[in-house]
Amino acid sequence: MTHSELKSFLDEKVTQYNTRDFIDSDPVQIPHLFSQKEDIEIAGFLAATIAWGNRKMIIKNAHRMMELMGNTPYDFVLSHQEKDLNDLESFVHRTFNGQDFIVFVKGLQHIYKNLNGLEAVFAQNQEPLSMQKSIHEFKKLFFNVPHTPRTQKHISDPLNNSAAKRINMFLRWMVRQDNKGVDLGIWKSISAATLSCPLDVHSGNVARKLGLLHRKQNDAKALAELDTQLRILDPNDPVKYDFALFGLGVFEGF
Template identity: 65%
Template sequence: MTQKELKEFLDAKVQQYNHPSFLEQDPIQIPHQFSKKEDIEISGFLTATIAWGNRKSIINNATKLMTLLEHSPHDFVLNHSAKDLDALAPFVHRTFNGDDLKYFVLSLKNIYQHHNGLEGVFAKYQESKSMQYAITKLKQVFFELPHLSRSQKHVSDPSKGSAAKRINMFLRWMVRDNSTGVDFGIWNTLSPNQLSCPLDIHSGNVARKLKLLKRKQNDAKALLELDTSLRNLDATDPVKYDFALFGLGVFEKF
């Protein structure tokens, strides 16, 4: 395919998959249960944190998580008691357990009380063409309280070579406009042109078949390579192609 043909093909796939029907099988349906900005942010961040493995399992466990947070994640984070925290102990999704969840609630409280919320952290450390440095800084802020070392693995760090798939997905949810009813567009301090594609096995394999990506590992270097290719297709909203790459890989077995 020529560059023009590739762009036309992927733009058509974006139109196909960037649609409310996408919500039916995707974890983004969890934050769509809320209307308050902070509830959307916190539910989205926690859902993205456990978004690996089987998508049905992710959705089921994120639903359980919202029940534990009494369907008011922002209020729970700010006003929980010690007894409320203890009630989180049974939660588990793969290697993310109740101890991790307890710390995440405590850290989010610290972030909303002392760092102007999740958006405030990302906005403070954003760079003009990338959010990867801000993701690294988020991890530093997130673990500034006493914590179990095991919990650190649940927040990615691009400076250590991670593609940070789940946090890049979360940023897509928060920043891209909500004109199609999929993403939220509630963070106006950031721009879609700063975002990176959530790189996983599906989007990576499709990107390689379409010659958008050569590097074999799905790591930070591959993300930079894919970013460059997608920005050549659309410099203002490169991460919209996440829908195309993911849809082609998951639904069409491209």
């Protein structure tokens, strides 16, 4: 395929999969439950945090997270009592357990009470073509509350050579204004041009088959390679191609 043929093919797949039908089978449906900005952010962040494994189980457990917070995540984060946190102890999704959930609620409370919220924290360290430093700095600020070391593994650090798939997916949800009703686009202080593709086994395999990625591991170096190629295809909205790569991998077995 020539460059122009590849772009046309991927643009067509973006159009095919970046539709409201995508929401029904994706964890992005969780932030779509809410209308208040802070509820959307917190619901999206928590849903993205547990977004690994079986997609139906991810969605079921993300709904459970919201139920445990009284379906008012922002109010719960700001105003919870100690007894409310006890109710979270029963939660488990793979290796993310109730104690992790409690730490995340406390980390979010710190972010909203002391640092002006998630958008402000991510926006303050963005670079012209990268959110990787921003994610690294966010992790340090988020865990500036009492926590066990094991809980830190649930937020990846791209400066430690992680592709940080889940955080990059969360940022896509919050930043991209796609006018298709999937990504929510509620953050105005971060440009879609800075976003990175949520690189996972599906998108990585498809990218390799299409010649967009040559590195074998799905790590930060592979993400940088893929980002470079996607920014050539669309410098203003490179991460839209996540829909094409993911759709080709998951729905078409490309």
